Amino acid sequence: MQVRSSVLHMKNATIQKRPRQRLSGIDPRRKRVADEVRACIARSGNSRAAVEDAIGISQSALSRKLRAESAFTVDELLGLAAFLDVEASEFFPKERAR
Numbered sequence: 562m563q564v565r566s567s568v569l570h571m572k573n574a575t576i577q578k579r580p581r582q583r584l585s586g587i588d589p590r591r592k593r594v595a596d597e598v599r600a601c602i603a604r605s606g607n608s609r610a611a612v613e614d615a616i617g618i619s620q621s622a623l624s625r626k627l628r629a630e631s632a633f634t635v636d637e638l639l640g641l642a643a644f645l646d647v648e649a650s651e652f653f654p655k656e657r658a659r
Contacts, residue, residue, distance in 0.1 A: 587629045595629040597652045598641060605645045615644040 602612055613623050616637050625631045633641075633652075642649040 588632075591632050592629040593654050594633065594638075594652050595627050597654055598633065598638075599627050601641070601645050601647055601651060605647075607645070612641065612644065616640040 602609070609620070609623060613620055617640075618626075618637065622631070626633050626637075638649055638652055642652070
C-alpha cells in the first residue's frame with residue numbers, strides 16, 4: 562500500500578525542468594579543430610545538410626560539434642576529410658611557438 566501511495570504522489574508532482582547548463586570553459590584544442598572544420602566546410606561550398614548526411618550525424622549534433630560543445634570522433638573527422646576531399650591533418654592547426 563505504501564508503494565502505491567508514493568506512486569500516486571509522484572504522478573501528481575510537478576516536474577520542473579532545469580535550464581541547460583553551458584560548459585564554463587571549452588577546450589581550446591577542440592575549439593581550434595571545430596574552427597578548422599567549419600572553415601573547410603565553407604571553402605568546399607557544401608551545405609551543412611550534405612555534410613550531416615555524409616558523416617551520418619544529425620543537424621543538432623553537427624551544430625554542437627561546430628560550437629565545440631562536443632568533440633568530433635575520429636571516424637567523423639576521417640569521413641569529413643574524405644567527403645571534403647582534404648587531408649584530415651587540415652583539421653589540426655599547427656600550434657604556434659611560444
